[in-house]
Amino acid sequence: MTRNAPRAQKESLKTRWLSGMLAVILLACLVPCALDVNLKTVRYTVKSDKIAAPVKICVIADLHSSYYGAGQSDLIKAIHGQNPDIIVFTGDICDNHIPHDGTRALLEAVAGEYPCFYVAGNHEFWSFEMDNIREIFASYGVVILRGDCETVEINGNLIDICGLDDPDCDWYEPGGIPYAVQFDMLENAADGGNFTILLAHRPERIGEYSGHGFDLVLSGHAHGGQWRLPGIINGVYAPDQGFFPRYAGGRYSFGGTEMIVSRGLSMKIKRPPRIFNPPELVIVMVTPIDR
Numbered sequence: 001m002t003r004n005a006p007r008a009q010k011e012s013l014k015t016r017w018l019s020g021m022l023a024v025i026l027l028a029c030l031v032p033c034a035l036d037v038n039l040k041t042v043r044y045t046v047k048s049d050k051i052a053a054p055v056k057i058c059v060i061a062d063l064h065s066s067y068y069g070a071g072q073s074d075l076i077k078a079i080h081g082q083n084p085d086i087i088v089f090t091g092d093i094c095d096n097h098i099p100h101d102g103t104r105a106l107l108e109a110v111a112g113e114y115p116c117f118y119v120a121g122n123h124e125f126w127s128f129e130m131d132n133i134r135e136i137f138a139s140y141g142v143v144i145l146r147g148d149c150e151t152v153e154i155n156g157n158l159i160d161i162c163g164l165d166d167p168d169c170d171w172y173e174p175g176g177i178p179y180a181v182q183f184d185m186l187e188n189a190a191d192g193g194n195f196t197i198l199l200a201h202r203p204e205r206i207g208e209y210s211g212h213g214f215d216l217v218l219s220g221h222a223h224g225g226q227w228r229l230p231g232i233i234n235g236v237y238a239p240d241q242g243f244f245p246r247y248a249g250g251r252y253s254f255g256g257t258e259m260i261v262s263r264g265l266s267m268k269i270k271r272p273p274r275i276f277n278p279p280e281l282v283i284v285m286v287t288p289i290d291r
Helices: 005-034 070-082 101-110 122-126 130-139 179-185 203-210
Strands: 040-048 055-060 086-089 116-118 148-154 157-163 195-199 216-219 250-254 257-261 280-288
Touching: 040 257, 055 070, 070 101, 070 280, 086 195, 101 130, 116 157, 122 130, 203 216, 203 250, 203 257, 216 280
Parallel strands: 040 280, 055 086, 086 116, 157 195, 195 216, 216 257
Antiparallel strands: 055 280, 148 157, 250 257
């Protein structure tokens, strides 16, 4: 036994060395993939008997005025490549710490090309610049929704697009329209028989939204849970949901209401890095049931 001990020790050392090398190789292979921040286009299809012809919706969420290429060239190219019928901005397009130049560059390129609709997010209210931010969006012809709806005709369909300010409006814009008032204004919004969309920044309030009969809710805010293990953990932490958020990103069904949560476009330097959670441009195709 004593004579064989050095050999056993060598075999053990060799096994540990090989295991260590494999771990290093695996980590080297995974890290570039895990930290990939290249823009990804994610597509969903929602079917409805209220739709006669397909409608393509582009969802911009949580940009935080981040740049994608010079003058937003990469993001603009991605949007034009999808040729959406409308663009919706679901909050935190501007930021409370970053100049609004990235937002202006995007709006300059796309707002004149597509009908655009906007609701405010929490960071926009935290900036104490909501009047200025609304003025920016309005100057490019973007429809700003604050407890109201716009009926638009798209490819022969009548669609009601409704929106809510982020609930932090109550704390950071005392002279604005209270969140509860906005919500009450939408109480009967889905009663007209048209396909009805709600733009609302926070997905964790789906219990409120789904009780009002909206066909589709589009949200952001969760940033995809920041860190993911695809197929195992959908997100590690999200604002206002805490650890292992239920609505980090993706598609969720609630009876007659579908909710799609964008993982967002934020590339803020001060945030923890996105892991297995690339920024995404969301495209939602709303089609007739027989498609």
